[in-house]
Amino acid sequence: MNIREYILKMGQAAKLASVSIRRADTNQKNAALTAIGEEILDQRQYLMVENEKDLDAGRANGLSDAMLDRLAFSDAGFDAMVEGLAQVVQLQDPVGEISDLAYRPNGLQVGKMRTPLGVIGIIYESRPNVTIDAASLCLKSGNATILRGGSEAIYSNRALSECITKALLGSDLHKSVIQLVQHTDRDAVGELVKLDKYVDVIVPRGGKGLIERIGREATIPVIKHLDGICHVFIDDDADIERAVKIAINAKTQRFAVCNAMETLLVAAPIASDILPGLATQYQDFGVELRGCDETRKILGASHRVEVATQEDWGTEYLGPVLSVKVVDGIDSAIEHINEYGSNHTDTIVTENYTKGRRFIQEVDSSSVIINASTRFADGFEYGLGAEIGISTDKLHARGPVGMEGLTSQKYVVFGDGQIRQ
Amino acid sequence: MNIREYILKMGQAAKLASVSIRRADTNQKNAALTAIGEEILDQRQYLMVENEKDLDAGRANGLSDAMLDRLAFSDAGFDAMVEGLAQVVQLQDPVGEISDLAYRPNGLQVGKMRTPLGVIGIIYESRPNVTIDAASLCLKSGNATILRGGSEAIYSNRALSECITKALLGSDLHKSVIQLVQHTDRDAVGELVKLDKYVDVIVPRGGKGLIERIGREATIPVIKHLDGICHVFIDDDADIERAVKIAINAKTQRFAVCNAMETLLVAAPIASDILPGLATQYQDFGVELRGCDETRKILGASHRVEVATQEDWGTEYLGPVLSVKVVDGIDSAIEHINEYGSNHTDTIVTENYTKGRRFIQEVDSSSVIINASTRFADGFEYGLGAEIGISTDKLHARGPVGMEGLTSQKYVVFGDGQIRQ
Numbered sequence: 001m002n003i004r005e006y007i008l009k010m011g012q013a014a015k016l017a018s019v020s021i022r023r024a025d026t027n028q029k030n031a032a033l034t035a036i037g038e039e040i041l042d043q044r045q046y047l048m049v050e051n052e053k054d055l056d057a058g059r060a061n062g063l064s065d066a067m068l069d070r071l072a073f074s075d076a077g078f079d080a081m082v083e084g085l086a087q088v089v090q091l092q093d094p095v096g097e098i099s100d101l102a103y104r105p106n107g108l109q110v111g112k113m114r115t116p117l118g119v120i121g122i123i124y125e126s127r128p129n130v131t132i133d134a135a136s137l138c139l140k141s142g143n144a145t146i147l148r149g150g151s152e153a154i155y156s157n158r159a160l161s162e163c164i165t166k167a168l169l170g171s172d173l174h175k176s177v178i179q180l181v182q183h184t185d186r187d188a189v190g191e192l193v194k195l196d197k198y199v200d201v202i203v204p205r206g207g208k209g210l211i212e213r214i215g216r217e218a219t220i221p222v223i224k225h226l227d228g229i230c231h232v233f234i235d236d237d238a239d240i241e242r243a244v245k246i247a248i249n250a251k252t253q254r255f256a257v258c259n260a261m262e263t264l265l266v267a268a269p270i271a272s273d274i275l276p277g278l279a280t281q282y283q284d285f286g287v288e289l290r291g292c293d294e295t296r297k298i299l300g301a302s303h304r305v306e307v308a309t310q311e312d313w314g315t316e317y318l319g320p321v322l323s324v325k326v327v328d329g330i331d332s333a334i335e336h337i338n339e340y341g342s343n344h345t346d347t348i349v350t351e352n353y354t355k356g357r358r359f360i361q362e363v364d365s366s367s368v369i370i371n372a373s374t375r376f377a378d379g380f381e382y383g384l385g386a387e388i389g390i391s392t393d394k395l396h397a398r399g400p401v402g403m404e405g406l407t408s409q410k411y412v413v414f415g416d417g418q419i420r421q
Numbered sequence: 422m423n424i425r426e427y428i429l430k431m432g433q434a435a436k437l438a439s440v441s442i443r444r445a446d447t448n449q450k451n452a453a454l455t456a457i458g459e460e461i462l463d464q465r466q467y468l469m470v471e472n473e474k475d476l477d478a479g480r481a482n483g484l485s486d487a488m489l490d491r492l493a494f495s496d497a498g499f500d501a502m503v504e505g506l507a508q509v510v511q512l513q514d515p516v517g518e519i520s521d522l523a524y525r526p527n528g529l530q531v532g533k534m535r536t537p538l539g540v541i542g543i544i545y546e547s548r549p550n551v552t553i554d555a556a557s558l559c560l561k562s563g564n565a566t567i568l569r570g571g572s573e574a575i576y577s578n579r580a581l582s583e584c585i586t587k588a589l590l591g592s593d594l595h596k597s598v599i600q601l602v603q604h605t606d607r608d609a610v611g612e613l614v615k616l617d618k619y620v621d622v623i624v625p626r627g628g629k630g631l632i633e634r635i636g637r638e639a640t641i642p643v644i645k646h647l648d649g650i651c652h653v654f655i656d657d658d659a660d661i662e663r664a665v666k667i668a669i670n671a672k673t674q675r676f677a678v679c680n681a682m683e684t685l686l687v688a689a690p691i692a693s694d695i696l697p698g699l700a701t702q703y704q705d706f707g708v709e710l711r712g713c714d715e716t717r718k719i720l721g722a723s724h725r726v727e728v729a730t731q732e733d734w735g736t737e738y739l740g741p742v743l744s745v746k747v748v749d750g751i752d753s754a755i756e757h758i759n760e761y762g763s764n765h766t767d768t769i770v771t772e773n774y775t776k777g778r779r780f781i782q783e784v785d786s787s788s789v790i791i792n793a794s795t796r797f798a799d800g801f802e803y804g805l806g807a808e809i810g811i812s813t814d815k816l817h818a819r820g821p822v823g824m825e826g827l828t829s830q831k832y833v834v835f836g837d838g839q840i841r842q
Contacts (some may be wrong), residue, residue, distance in 0.1 A: 019759070023783055057457075068679075096782060102804070108793055110803050113781065117815050171571065200815055221642065221816045242838035249840035289480040336581040338440070360833050361517060362444055372529055372836025382531050382832065383523070394538050394621055394829040395642045410801065412781050414791025417663035419670035 001185060007191040008144055011198030013176035014119040018144035018343035020174045022116050026093040028172040029140055035167035037085040040132070041162050048073060051128070056370040058152055066256070070126045071153055081129045088136040091385040092226045094403050095142040107209050109414040115408045116142030118200040121192050122388075123148045123214060125206035128156035134203070134326050135178045136165060137388050141406040143176050146199065148192055150206075151184035158182060193218035203401075222395055223405065225389045227316040228258030230346040230374040233359070235350035236267035240274060242371060243349040247278055249373040250347065252285040256318045258379040258390060259367075265314060265333045271299045271326045279303040284375060287320045294326035295346065313340040329356045334362050341365060343392050345377035366392060366399035424604060428612040431567055432619030434597035435540040437566035440744045441595045443537050443806070447514040449593040450561055456588035458506040464584050469494060471580035472549070479573055487677070492574055498685060502550045505807065509557040514805040515824050519833060530835040535828045537563030539621040542613050544569045544635060546627035551576035555624070556599045557810050562827040565598050567620065569613055571627075572605035579603060610720075614639035624822075628812050644818055644826065646810045648737040649679030649765040651795040654754040654780070655689035656771035661695060663792060664770040670700060670794040671768065673706040677739045679811060680766050680788075680798040684734060684744045686754045692747045693719045700724040708741045715747035734761040751754050751776050755783050755807040762786060766798035787813060787820035 001009075008378045021029070040047065051073040058068050061193055068301025073081075094114050101111030114411045120143045131147055149157040161180035168175045181188050193202050203223045204214045232250050234243040250261035266275060275298050282289060283303065289307040291299065299305045305324070312323040313336070327333045330348075337346050345367040348359040348374040356370045367377040377400065384402030391397045397405030422430075441451070459551045461468065472494040479489050494502075515535050515709040522532030541564045543555045552568055557568040570578040579601045582601035589596045602609050605620045614623050617640045631643055655664040671682035687696060696719050703710060704724065706787050711729040712720065720726045726745070733744040734757070751769075758767050769780040777791045788798040798821065800808025805823030812818045818826030 022785070104802070104804055108797060108802075113789075115815075118615050118785075154821075187738065222815075245838060245840050253841050311734050362442070364536070364539075365831065367832040367834060368534075369834040370836060372834055372839040373841050374837065375841035376529060376834060377832070381525070381529075383525055393642075394536075396739070399832045408819050410786065411788040411798070411820045413788060413790040413793055413797060415791060415797075417660065417666060418793040418797065420674050420794050420796035 003185050003187045004191050006183065007181070007188055007195060010179050010181065011119070011195040014144040014146050014179060015140070015198045017174040017176035018118045021139070021144055021177050022142050024142065026241045029093065029142070030089045032168060032171035032173050032177075033085055033089050033136055033139060035171055036132070036136070036164050037082050039163040040082055040085075040160070041165045044078065045158070047078075047156065047159050047163070050155040054128075056154050056213070061152075063152065064378050067126060071128070071156075071399045073128070073156065077129060080134050084129075084133055085136050088140050088386060091140060091403065093140065094407050096178055097359040105352065106344060106418055107416060108418055111412050112409040114404075115410050117406055117408050118197055119144045119146065120315070120406060121146045121148065121195070121199045121202045121220070123189055123192065123202060123206070123210065125150040125202045125210060126153060128153040128160060130159050130205060131160045131180070133386065134205075134388055137386055138406060139173075139177060141403040143406055146179050146181065148181040148189060154184050163261055163420055188337055189214070190217055193220060193222075195345055196220045203388055221396070223389065223391050223401060224393050226392045227260070227342040228260070228390070229263065229314065229316050229340065229342040230261050230264055230344055231263050231337050231341055231346045232261050232374060233265040233327070233337070233348045234267060234270070234274060235330060235333075235348060235352060235355055236269040237352035237355065238270070238349040240270070243274065244278060244281070246347065246349055246371070246373050248281050248285075251282065251287060251322050253373070253375050255320050257317070257375070259320070259374050260317065261322070261374050262298070262317055263325065263340070265325050265336060267329050267333070268294070268326050271295070275324070276302055279305070285320070287322050290321065290323045292325040295324045298326070316342070330358060334359065337365070338365050344390070346371065347372065348375050365391065365394055424608045425612050427604065428602070428609055428616060431600050432616040435567050435600060436619045437567040438597035439596040440539070442560070442565055442598050443532045443563050445563065445594055450514065450563070451510045453589060453592035453594050453598075454506055454510050454557055454560060456592055457553070457557070457585050458503050459511065460584040460588045460789070461503055461506075461581070464580070465499065467576065468499075468580050468584070471576040474765070475549075475574050476577040483559055484574075484625065488573070492549070492577075494549070494577065495527065498550060502553050503692050505554055506557050509561050509562070509807060512561060515559065515828050527781050527839055528637065528837060529839055532833050533830040534833045535825075536831050538827055538829050540565045540567065540619055541827060542567045542569065542616070542620045542623045542641070543757060544610055544613065544625045544627070544631065546571040546631060549574040549581060551626060552578050552581045552601070554627075555809055558807055558824055559827060560594075560598060564827055565682060567600050567602065567613065569602040569610060571662070575605050589748060590625070598695065610635070611638055614641060617641045624809055630707065642817070644810065644812050644822060645814050647813045648763040649811070649813075650735065650737050650763040651680055651685050651765055651798075652684050652686055652758050652762055652767045653682050653795060654686040654751070654758070654767070654769045655688060655691065655695060656751060656754075656769060656773060657690040658773035658776065659691070659770040660772055661691070664695065665699060665702075665771055665796050667768065667792070669702055669706075670686070671796055672703065672708060672743050676741050678796070679737070680795050681739070682743070682795050684708040684746065684761070685737055686746050686748050686757060688750050688754070689747050692716070696745070697721055697723055700726070703743060706741070707763050711742065711744045713746040716745045721745070737763070751779060755780065758784055758786070763820075765811070766790065766795045768793065768795050787811065
């Protein structure tokens with residue numbers, strides 16, 4: 001069987017399975033999730049052995065320490081994966097929820113019912129725990145899932161998939177509710193994203209290259225997560241203590257995450273007061289600064305600041321680098337963010353009512369924040385329970401995507417024999 | 422300037438205009454809509470003359486009477502267009518609405534704010550009043566719009582576009598908030614649907630050919646409206662009087678609409694009681710019947726019923742033809758609908774509680790109805806105020822799409838200096 005036929009068969013099986021899981025009640029879905037968790041715990045030793053094979057291969061292929069770190073099942077990571085399953089069991093089942101049910105003048109009652117999307121394709125890289133995180137959210141929201149992990153994690157993913165299949169076979173659900181692409185062939189991705197007859201949506205989780213490739217090739221809607229070029233704007237009416245705390249936290253609490261700040265904007269009237277202290281703290285955290293002319297004028301004598309080029313303003317560093325710009329005020333800040341940002345997450349620090357309101361309204365990003373760190377843009381922090389990713393798209397799901405983003409709403413109408421005149 | 426450059430320039434202008442209209446308040450948007458209505462009334466004579474040019478060309482090109490009818494500004498159609506504008510003024514502005522604003526344990530307040538999508542491309546055929554209907558909904562929901570009407574309505578559309586531009590020039594909004602593609606070149610569509618840098622979503626309104634072409638070529642998300650293969654299932658627990666009224670209304674109240682019934686499913690236990698009377702009524706309405714074997718057995722002696730082929734079950738007739746199938750009961754009915762339907766609108770007629778609940782849950786269509794005509798699946802009837810179309814997609818907007826479907830939701834977060842631990 002070639003790759004095209006192999007993926008096609010998976011799609012057909014997933015479509016069939018999606019019909020059965022759409023009808024499954026919450027207890028049946030929770031029982032399956034619990035069984036998967038138990039199976040994973042039972043197979044801990046086996047999973048660790050398989051994971052070690054990936055790590056060996058990764059070392060042989062010269063993967064970076066950071067990559068190997070993401071690939072490895074640590075004890076803590078393993079526990080978190082199982083704990084994650086238990087948390088999804090606790091989440092409220094969104095399927096079947098009816099909202100906005102209201103009477104029309106003719107007596108019809110019209111509302112919206114939340115329904116599964118159908119079949120979801122998840123394409124991800126490296127971290128094998130995504131296999132469990134993504135599959136559990138898709139299952140709880142009533143969808144069938146096709147998982148396509150990275151080739152560097154194939155042993156770990158196959159072993160996890162064995163656990164899942166075994167648990168599903170003992171459950172009320174169809175075993176094809178969760179399937180893993182067992183081939184590492186790169187063509188499998190190309191085939192999967194064109195399976196529009198069977199797959200309803202593709203969720204890619206990975207680097208920019210992967211996501212751009214999928215955007216280009218897919219004939220299925222994609223919930224995309226592109227760059228996180230996040231800003232903090234310190235307004236001249238900011239509470240300076242808060243501003244410093246937020247600006248430091250947004251950059252340094254963790255570097256390689258999409259909701260970390262990449263560009264700091266400071267209002268001109270307070271720039272020379274606030275920047276030197278901030279710069280010293282950043283340098284203590286090992287953060288390289290790249291500044292506009294004004295920033296370099298202020299900091300030049302006391303700190304090392306490289307020139308920020310045009311390219312810097314549009315770069316997601318994902319590391320200990322920060323670009324800094326002094327702006328006239330809120331107008332220039334909003335303009336800069338909407339031009340160079342990636343519509344991900346942006347914060348204003350201000351005590352001024354009107355400027356706060358304007359920032360919230362006019363910044364066109366998936367999360368817009370007043371007086372808190374950009375690092376809060378996250379499904380767990382927002383109370384979604386878990387997230388499958390953060391969407392930088394505007395259609396369907398925007399910002400952190402929880403189970404609601406894996407569902408749709410259909411109209412339900414209750415009548416008493418009404419006909420249209 | 423070639424077509425590519427022409428469309429590119431429109432996209433850039435729309436993107437700029439979208440920034441200004443995103444900030445516009447409701448009064449400014451309503452004033453512009455009102456001015457457009459006044460301008461259209463002022464130019465009634467001119468619009469009628471230009472419309473006549475399209476009709477002349479249409480007659481010369483051998484357009485069908487039905488097509489010419491859709492193309493013509495009747496007095497009633499003209500009034501309805503102006504009245505539609507006034508209704509959109511009355512609709513509540515969705516932009517800026519904040520919902521689900523709730524405190525998190527750390528004191529952050531997280532909610533969702535409704536925002537415009539940005540730039541919307543509308544591609545439509547024939548009826549020139551869509552120019553005004555679509556543009557007004559997009560404007561009210563804070564979006565910039567690029568309109569691409571059919572070449573057969575180009576004189577009417579250009580004249581309407583002149584009215585719009587004149588009104589916008591006298592308003593607080595940017596004149597490029599609504600633009601019409603003035604070229605009739607078919608390539609304009611191909612260029613528009615690939616303008617992903619400037620256009621956020623494409624809404625096609627037209628025949629299957631147009632929509633399939635756009636689905637194939639677009640690199641921008643599309644809110645698609647494909648076929649309406651709608652069903653009425655008369656359960657054996659139906660109130661027969663209601664069932665007959667609904668089955669007649671769903672087929673005959675209007676033929677060429679997407680929410681008209683195309684296939685009637687009747688539960689076997691009541692088929693021989695109900696079908697003969699129904700068939701007589703259908704034939705009085707001039708409806709051609711195509712039936713399954715069982716239907717033909719029941720009706721064969723008394724009525725003319727053609728054989729329904731496999732193809733019939735998947736056909737949107739949009740005319741006075743109805744396929745009829747006798748099914749065992751609700752299981753077969755749901756299976757038939759999910760297999761042959763187009764996920765548009767389906768009705769069950771029943772007095773049975775459990776079967777009603779099952780139908781609502783298990784039929785995977787954008788509107789699922791108990792005891793009312795499929796003809797109610799419509800933005801006005803559902804209370805959305807107006808609709809830009811009916812989506813048969815699952816992502817973003819499903820079913821009748823009103824202004825809410827032309828907006829997105831971003832997260833807004835109100836903090837007091839919170840940083841992430």
